[in-house]
Amino acid sequence: MNGSRYRHAAVRAAGLALAITGIGACGAVEERRDAAQAEATRFALDRDAGRHALLCAALAPGTRDELEETARSGCRDAIRQAIEEDDLPAAGAVRAVDVWGDRARVVLEGDTLFLSRFPGGWKVTAAGCEPRPDQPYRCGIKGG
Template sequence: MLAILVTVGSCGTSSERRDGVTAEVVRFERALDTGRRAVLCAALAPSTKEELEQSTKSRCEQAIGEQDLPRAGAVRSVDTYGDQARVVLQHDTVFLAHFPEGWKVTAAGCRPRPQRPYQCEIKGG
């Protein structure tokens, strides 16, 4: 089971928003751990799912299984900025955006790079 140790960033909004973001990332990581590809695809933002399918030329359920996503570990911090969020885990960083149906993953498998944007395995176009 994914351990949750949340440290809230000072620029966050309400604790309910952070809780919603954290819950979505935990669902995403559990689906990754158990190989539930349909759940992973449902968690992706529309543009992220579209980019994944276009770049791999296959349906999301097949394509997401071919990605090199790390087993993320515990949540270290959650930052929310309006309708955008970043969740830093032990071995991954996940970005999300808020849609009418809830929080969706816009990028995952992200690693920081000095003086440059994150390098992400899955990202929107």
């Protein structure tokens, strides 16, 4: 009997530990979702306000490098050009947020952004993205 009671108590304790861990994991996903959404919203507001330096700071390093290389200019000028050529459209309000570990997709009214989480927070890895049936998104700004 004592062994049975011990096993029963151990199973209950393990179940409780899993439940607590699950609650913490849900909180972590929700926190990542909220943080990704906040970064995407900031990016959209900075785009609308013409704050090119802040847009550059919000880009992931590889995305910024590719943008500068493609435009053959510094990031601020490349961002300005992307806005003028509608490669970085006005985004509008957030419609949906999907998070997969350290990656996220934020769908806005006029744009879709992809983000990755870095030690300093979420950074935009692709912007000006349009869905295409049965194909990957086409993005005006993307990393290499």
